[in-house]
Amino acid sequence: MFDLPVGQGPVHITLLMGPKLARPVPAEVTEALLSAQITATAGERSGFQLAFDLTKNGIINRRLLPEGFFDPKTRIIVTVSVRGTLDVLFDGLIVRQEVGASNQPGHSTLTVTGEDLTLLLDLEERTARYPNLPPSERVLNILRRYSDYGIRPDVYTEQIAQPPHQDLRVHYQTGTDLQYVTELAQANGYTFYLEPGPNPGQSSARWGPEVRLGIRQHALNVNVDANSTVDQLTFAYDGTAREEPQARWQDPGTRVSTLLPQPAISPLRPPLGKRPTPALKRKTLSGTAKQQREQAEAELLARAAVSADVITGSGSLDVNRHGYILQPRQLVGVRGAGRAYDGDYYVKSVTHTLRPGSFQQNFTISREGLEARSDYVRP
């Protein structure tokens, strides 16, 4: 019974490619995969880089490359299964390909680089007017154009309601959809990103607050002997990162300008540390005087919230030893780093590096203060 070949291990990777409807790639392509590197960052677009072995008479060199199988704007979906649990790691489009032809046999490579589906939103500039629509409605209108790629809008109302007044001002979009949507997200303290999954070919476009609540992911253990799941973890505490923005707003009726009160950032950013860092810098926001009052308040809140994270940690882990994929843009617990730096963090970015036989992740985590708020993390 035990002399049978064992399945190829706990991590399986599947590639799907195609012009718009992605299908599983031929087996030769998957076998030629040398490495895959995928980066996912909170509030930014994700990217990928796949390297394939390019043999002289292989199917890639003879048929697939000339026939346009790896052409730009080809959709590529990477799914992995770690210990039987499936996950869509990436859903994106090829942007460029590089062929390195080498004199030594077996050293020629094809490198394919691309970005996630937000690239679609960034392809053409348009000018559009959105009369009488609050920001979330504008974002929903934009995102609905891309449903043929399986993008499902996941849009939330603004935290500070901004009722539009058509007779006072009409909002215009200049530039690409992605620029406009990101701009609206930043003005409200929200993030905009695409999250692939749960099934291949689907992704949800989240325009809303960062996910800083709920059950944490399985904790990262550092410096606990055989139970360590993290190879290394370093923390940095930058005292000047947090700033206290100040905004003045002018009442168009009376021409009196008032300093807006400092908002509490806890609804957007529930505290993760016990001792929040005081803001050392004060920064005056420009251009808020002539906005609507709600807009100025939203921008003030956004600036205060975004700069609050002063503690950043970075490290790397081996998925096989950790047993789970660390997902970006969610919370995770840390154990074993000492009293000051233990506790829950927000995962800001994760870089997955897959090679035959290894699955590494480099991650950065952040929060706003020292010391954990509770005595426990989720194991």
Add this chain to the structure above:
Amino acid sequence: MADIEPYENALGAIPGAHPYSRGSRYHDAEIGIHRQAGGTEVRYAKRRLLPSLDQQETQEHVVGGGERVDLLAQRYFGEPGQWWQIADANPVLDPRELTDEAGRVIDIPLAGGFPSGRGDRRV
């Protein structure tokens, strides 16, 4: 078509709010609420419908002596707790039936293949 959700909902559909983790077969099960006569609410997982047998990509495995479903799951998926995937892919009521007789041919789902009928909940 998706619609705009109120801001409070952003804090409701949070990862891990579901009682079953992502590796569980009940991860996509709908959670119902049963009200007892006294008014107390009891939450329960609704019945899980099995994926149809002919839509999954499978490989065949000939059962040898002394094998168990969890050993097969360890071999093919790297995780013994995923034995239910093998049970799902075969028309049996009791998972022990699968490995009772040596020589029986059973279907093993391909690791990394997505079965049809997964829910669309990610968290």
